[in-house]
Amino acid sequence: MTPAERPLRIIHCFRSPVGGIFRHVRDLVEEHRAAGHEVGILCDSSTGGAHEERLFEAIRPLLSLGLIRIPIRRSVAPSDISALYKSYMHIKSLQPDVLHGHGAKGGVLARLIGSALRVNRYRVARLYSPHGGSLHYDRSKLSGRLVLGLERFQERFTDSLVFVCEFERRAYEAKVGPISTRAQVIYNGVRDSEFGPVTPAEDYADFLYIGMLRDLKGPDKFIDAFGRTERAIGRPLSAVMVGDGPDRDRYFRMMAERGLGRRIRMLEAMPARQAFALARNVVVPSRAEAMPYIVIEALAAQKPVIATRVGGIPEILGSESAALATPGDAADLAHVMVDVMTNPTWRDDVMPAPDAFKAVFSASTMAGQMLALYRELGGRTGNL
Incomplete structure (x- = not known):
């Protein structure tokens, strides 16, 4: 089997399993699992209710790399250190080809863990989709400057930014600054x-x-x-x-x-x-x-x-x-x-x-474009 044909091992990282981000990830999980790839999810354990639990039960059989749920706070907190360490140890054992972070907290987890794996001589593709997230912050305020400055700093640990529309890309550039890494727009889609x-x-x-x-x-x-x-x-x-x-x-x-x-x-x-x-x-x-x-x-x-x-x-x-x-x-x-x-x-x-x-x-178009990007970036994965 050639590298281009080998199934990828993909883990999606995000905080809250509600709303559009969760819908986006579920669609990618369904499409990529149907195409023969191994998929897992890392997200917060303290948000969501009965409706979200039913959604997790529906996709759980598709998550061959598992469903990892740990407490992840919305704002930055000391508990983030513990969450990061637990996430790193678990993901390290799964040997993923792709870590895709969604939203601000998901982006931090995917990029920091992916970078830590690289320090340990294991290459993994690190992707980040803002989905609004930190782009809602106001640069004129101290909190906004800190969060947006962190976004700029993390670009050096990002193999590709993925935006759901051109508007999001423009908002990112207006608030964070000119993009210094690879970036691609892949529109949201719905199932056939x-x-x-x-x-x-x-x-x-x-x-x-x-x-x-x-x-x-x-x-x-x-x-x-x-x-x-x-x-x-x-x-x-x-x-x-x-x-x-x-x-x-x-x-x-x-x-x-x-x-x-x-x-x-x-x-x-x-x-x-x-x-x-x-x-x-x-x-x-x-x-x-x-x-x-x-x-x-x-x-x-x-x-x-x-x-x-x-x-x-x-x-x-x-x-x-x-x-x-x-x-x-x-x-x-x-x-x-x-x-x-x-x-x-x-x-x-x-x-x-x-x-x-x-x-x-369509979700199939969205997932196909995302998979092509994963392939390009993930094709270089493996031990360094």
């Missing part, structure tokens, strides 16, 4: 089973908001824009808001005060494709994003998507797409929502072509 239309419910609504119920994600702007859209069209409309979060009660009061309580339903969080069946159009009114899976999932389900021009969303819909509204501007968002309701050809005119979209944003 997630491509295809969703059968609509009998009483499906005009608009769907799905996500965290907090101002960063823009539920308040969705409610405001919905009311403006009704007034512009001159007839009652319907909407569904799916999700949980700290501001749920405030949004409920906001709807009641504006007389929208009967026309906007609020439901608890549920799987995305289940929620897509509840409405004709999906609205993503975020004030800030990186590369949100919900936009990719909705387009894979062939739902018309209205979104704000933030983060990597323009890279999905097109930088000049008529589906994009100004973040934080309910009037501009309502303008797009009116177009959707009044223009019968809007979807065909504005949304990406399904085949072209799938070619870029």
Whole structure:
């Protein structure tokens, strides 16, 4: 078997097994295990609940290199030394070809452990995907300068940075500085089973908001824009808001005060494709994003998507797409929502072509590009 054909031994390191990072890693695990590679996970043991435990149980049979869960704090703490040592000893015994760190803490673990292995004359590829992480820090503050300075320092121990979109790469360069190591953009993707239309419910609504119920994600702007859209069209409309979060009660009061309580339903969080069946159009009114899976999932389900021009969303819909509204501007968002309701050809005119979209944003494409990078970097692994 040639080095290019040999199965790779890949370990993903990250802190919290919730949200987009966990989804990203699970998709890579499934795709790479199906391709015959050995995969393992190192993550925090103190976060996640029953839902995350079910997700771990689903992928546990795929983790031939095991599931390592140890306490990993969000902020820097003395306990990090113990976590780092335990992680190093366990990973050393697994002899990985690739250590891929996700998020700030995952990036520290992967790069420090990988570098320690190299000191012991074992070469391993060290990759880091920020996924936002430390890029949320403000360089004008002391804490931000320290964290971003640490990012710059760690580049010398990084074989490749991997960004989920060009926006993330630009944010990294703006905050950390010009990249001094290899870097590659590999877009997030969803599974092949997630491509295809969703059968609509009998009483499906005009608009769907799905996500965290907090101002960063823009539920308040969705409610405001919905009311403006009704007034512009001159007839009652319907909407569904799916999700949980700290501001749920405030949004409920906001709807009641504006007389929208009967026309906007609020439901608890549920799987995305289940929620897509509840409405004709999906609205993503975020004030800030990186590369949100919900936009990719909705387009894979062939739902018309209205979104704000933030983060990597323009890279999905097109930088000049008529589906994009100004973040934080309910009037501009309502303008797009009116177009959707009044223009019968809007979807065909504005949304990406399904085949072209799938070619870029499928999990198989994402995993294939990642594996090619692993091969290039991991092909040089082994004893020094």
